[in-house]
Amino acid sequence: MLLIKNGRMLDPASGADAPRDILLDGERIAAVGAPGELQSRASGADVLDASNLIVAPGFIDLHCHLREPGGENSETIETGTRAAARGGFTAVCPMPNTRPVNDNASVTRAIVERAAAVASVRVWPIGAVSVGSKGEALAEYAAMKQAGIVGVSDDGKPIATAKLLRSVMDDCNALDLPVIDHCEDSSLFAGAVMREGKQSVRLGLRGMPAATESLGVTRDIQIAELTGARLHIAHLSARESLEEVRAAKRKGLRVTCEVTPHHFTLTDEDVEYNTHYKMNPPLASREDRDALIAGLADGAVDAIATDHAPHEPALKDVEFERAPFGVTGFETALALALELVHAGKISLMRLVELFTVGPARVLGMTRRIAAGEPADLSIFSTDHAWTFYAAESASRSRNTPFDGRGFRGAPMATIVAGKIVYRRP
């Protein structure tokens, strides 16, 4: 048994924001009570003192890349989930663009079994939409779902055609799986390495306009309306896209979206040939960033997701246009979101919601702190001062734009199935 005492519990599902002790028994929460109330039941239990700390439901990251199988020089399930635990995440959803692609149940099983052996946090894989993510034949969703996938995506690429998207949505509707899309119009994307704008013109780098993403979002929402399927927009970055999502939600469509910490923190003005600022979708304009923050605050955005995309140093240590897209993100996500809280842009409860019940809802799950629930908890400080150094990261890769950034607030302990998988020294 483990007693977490003296913490401030934030539970968005019930709206509770109060001092609470929480008793964990095995893999489940045994009881939640007022401070001191559980003392008698907890005799002999280990104690975790959460004084001055927030105790929240376990964070879920809807979007990451663990690179295993096939990309172990950049990340493994072991190192990636260790970094996730350090970021306060208790469950992560790795995208299927591994080698081989996670497009069938045997790959899914291999990932799930590997995770059971070495992972620090829960691993809920996303399966491919199409075989090899080639945009042609449908992958085997039912078999992959039995093996453990929680959604489908051809992430890294958009779902190739409207026709394919329609078939996928029809099928996933029957299986009650969300369809997650990396929205992009390929013809506008062609060869671009950053967002089109003053900075791309200044740097002489090929840019893509915001419409590259929003055209894809528009297509997807129309097909979602046609099929009634669950559509989740990955790493939304443009205000035009967000407006489409808002309109879809007003219509009552089952459309959700996520935003990454780098998109709500940085803009294209920060790009200066440093490949650690290169990702897709690219950093957007200041207006976009402000719109994303507004969406995080008012509920138009459902979840914060990292799009943790590790690349071994040699791959990023090249000319900007040759570098692969992607940045790491597990260990800085919460601290970057707390910057929004400190700046008064979002409430602390809203932050917790964006990391917990928000992503859970996208996956058709719930997330709350109550007796009988899985003992997955994220315990964090809102004012612990620290500096993030990429060299100290648990990830195998170092490709982050936030190396050396000072933060206020950090994950302090991460608990998965009743076990402390990370404790800040």
Next chain:
Amino acid sequence: MLGIEPLTAEEITFLLDQSKPFQEIQKHPLKKLATLRGKTVALAFFEPSTRTRISFATAASRLGADAMNLQAESSSLKKGESLLDTIRTLDAMKPDCLVMRHSASGAPHFVARRLPLAVINAGDGTHEHPSQGLLDALTIRDGCGTLAGLNVTILGDILHSRVARSDIYLLSKFGCRLTLCGPPMWVPREFESLGAPGSSIRRVARIEEALEGADVIVTLRVQTERLHEPALSLDEYILRYQLTPERLRRARPGALVLHPGPMIRGLEIDPAVADGPQSCVLEQVTNGLAVRMALLFLLIGTGGEATAAKDSTHAAD
């Protein structure tokens, strides 16, 4: 020397002033100096280039320096070596500076950040070509007597031109009024805000209007390799944007015509203009040598710092 953008007008003026004596040397029967004897200049051209490479090689040679020549065709890049490893290999041969041309914007910045090596950007992708900007400025200053407040029109594929960016950064610092004209997909509106603070940059669709009152016209090469992108046909380009003698008459009488080369006669420029009295094309080539000699001299010459100090004192006077 990675770009013009970060330089101040004073620094540019200093560089142009430093180029003057090297302009004189080009007129001497004996052009070779011993200033950089024992120094080595590495020339790494990862993209085909004739004039810029020869210009830098000649500049080095006339200063008495040795040149180490790496050509993309024969380099190990073709065998899959990374840019960084190639440059590290060059660096291990201990050159005093690296002159680098690369098809990727920012490649020299990347190299300069990763290695403790003096780097001269000899053109990076569609970003900057600072020595071209300086030689254009020297040519314009000689021809017009000043850089201040001129009307300069740049014609052609602005978006993909590193020459255009260096010229825009440079001339806008001297209060030139810049007019950009070319196929609209090649002249995005973001260029209007690219100049120095307070500068005037406008886009004009019709060439006749763009040339009205120009003191200087910079004609850019039509990069035929760009024509696979949705763009104009060559015939349409010629019809709408070729610099012809009739169109040139819209400019101020005696306006200078510059072209960075290589020039395609009959495409972006009418042969009568290219060979006409207003054309500065060959002067640009000679000035290119002078500017590049000055850059090498200031960067790796032992007397560089002393000269710089002396001159800035003069400027203060």
